[in-house]
Amino acid sequence: VNVASPASHVLDELTVPIVLAPLAGGPSTPELAAAVANAGGLGFLGAGYLSGDALRERIVATRALTAGAIGVNVFVISGEASSPEVYSDYVDALGPDAGEPRFDDDAFDAKVDVLVSTPVPVVSFTFALPPARAVERLRAAGSEIWITVTTPEEARLAAEAGADALVLQGAEAGGHRGAFDDDTVPIALLPLLQMVHRQTTLPLVATGGIATPGAVAAVLDAGASAAAIGTAFMLAPEAGTSPAHRDAIASPTPTALTRAFTGKLARGIRNRFMDEHPDAPSSYPEIHYATAPIRAAARESGNADLINLWAGEAHQLAEARPAEEIVRALIPRE
Ligand SMILES: Cc1cc2nc3c(=O)[nH]c(=O)nc-3n(C[C@H](O)[C@H](O)[C@H](O)COP(=O)(O)O)c2cc1C
Numbered sequence: 001v002n003v004a005s006p007a008s009h010v011l012d013e014l015t016v017p018i019v020l021a022p023l024a025g026g027p028s029t030p031e032l033a034a035a036v037a038n039a040g041g042l043g044f045l046g047a048g049y050l051s052g053d054a055l056r057e058r059i060v061a062t063r064a065l066t067a068g069a070i071g072v073n074v075f076v077i078s079g080e081a082s083s084p085e086v087y088s089d090y091v092d093a094l095g096p097d098a099g100e101p102r103f104d105d106d107a108f109d110a111k112v113d114v115l116v117s118t119p120v121p122v123v124s125f126t127f128a129l130p131p132a133r134a135v136e137r138l139r140a141a142g143s144e145i146w147i148t149v150t151t152p153e154e155a156r157l158a159a160e161a162g163a164d165a166l167v168l169q170g171a172e173a174g175g176h177r178g179a180f181d182d183d184t185v186p187i188a189l190l191p192l193l194q195m196v197h198r199q200t201t202l203p204l205v206a207t208g209g210i211a212t213p214g215a216v217a218a219v220l221d222a223g224a225s226a227a228a229i230g231t232a233f234m235l236a237p238e239a240g241t242s243p244a245h246r247d248a249i250a251s252p253t254p255t256a257l258t259r260a261f262t263g264k265l266a267r268g269i270r271n272r273f274m275d276e277h278p279d280a281p282s283s284y285p286e287i288h289y290a291t292a293p294i295r296a297a298a299r300e301s302g303n304a305d306l307i308n309l310w311a312g313e314a315h316q317l318a319e320a321r322p323a324e325e326i327v328r329a330l331i332p333r334e
Pocket of ligand 1: 046
């Protein structure tokens with residue numbers, strides 16, 4: 001049964017069909033979310049890696065900068081801890097600078113509590129279906145529920161779980177795959193959008209590799225209600241993107257999919273660390289914690305060889321200009 005509401009009111013009310021894709025782990029800031037909202041799009045805060053308190057501070061900071069539409073994206077880490085046999089050889093191979101692998105659920109309950117007491121128009125989930133109880137509580141607080149999916153089957157499950165809109169993440173997308181199962185083969189955005197559009201009446205938000213007004217127009221024409229854009233905002237001054245990451249995004253170096261940094265499949269700009277660890281195990285967030293000190297030191301020293309340079313396939317089209325200008329430049333021509 002599809003218990004979802006028939007339409008997304010937030011999408012209906014946007015003055016431009018542009019969503020800032022959630023960008024946890026640095027690039028996401030209140031300033032970036034507010035700038036996109038002030039330009040008539042939907043601003044997003046990535047809640048990933050934050051404590052509940054830090055999330056509340058960012059929501060309050062964003063609200064001080066915009067009265068426009070904003071959303072918060074939450075990771076759903078549904079599985080259990082991996083057994084050490086899965087990751088111990090890999091962690092040993094990382095050498096003495098590696099951190100302790102450990103499992104946690106990224107403070108899921110604390111984040112839902114914050115979002116119930118400090119509601120935002122949209123709460124989106126990635127990596128798995130959100131628990132029914134969280135969906136009920138957030139909906140009662142007035143939020144729409146969006147779920148990221150990467151296959152027609154995940155779209156069907158998300159509709160059954162009561163999503164108000166589906167975020168369709170194509171293979172082109174930067175950052176972690178939102179797939180419910182880490183072994184899922186990524187599908188390119190246009191095939192995914194065409195297939196899911198055929199099977200559901202839910203509003204669809206297309207994401208992955210979109211960086212020009214022509215690409216926004218293409219996904220709208222293929223059935224999307226809006227385009228969610230990540231990498232094309234990462235050079236904006238409002239973004240928290242690190243200097244080494246900015247340089248890589250501006251370069252023509254191609255991207256690849258990897259588990260080397262976090263134990264979960266993700267797309268980033270190819271670098272030495274990825275090439276040296278082609279067979280990293282699927283074990284999230286254990287590997288994320290094991291590589292965290294290595295990545296932090298590399299960010300500090302500006303060593304792009306050891307940083308997770310998350311970016312979508314069209315990253316060389318990103319422009320270093322204010323986010324409001326980027327939104328305006330993405331609006332499809334009449
Ligand atoms: C640096 C970075 C961080 C990301 N963090 C998140 C996140 O926290 N939650 C999420 O659902 N998706 C995340 N993504 C994926 C984006 O939301 C989106 O799917 C992707 O950026 C779309 O492709 P594009 O980068 O080519 O526009 C991230 C992507 C990048 C590049």
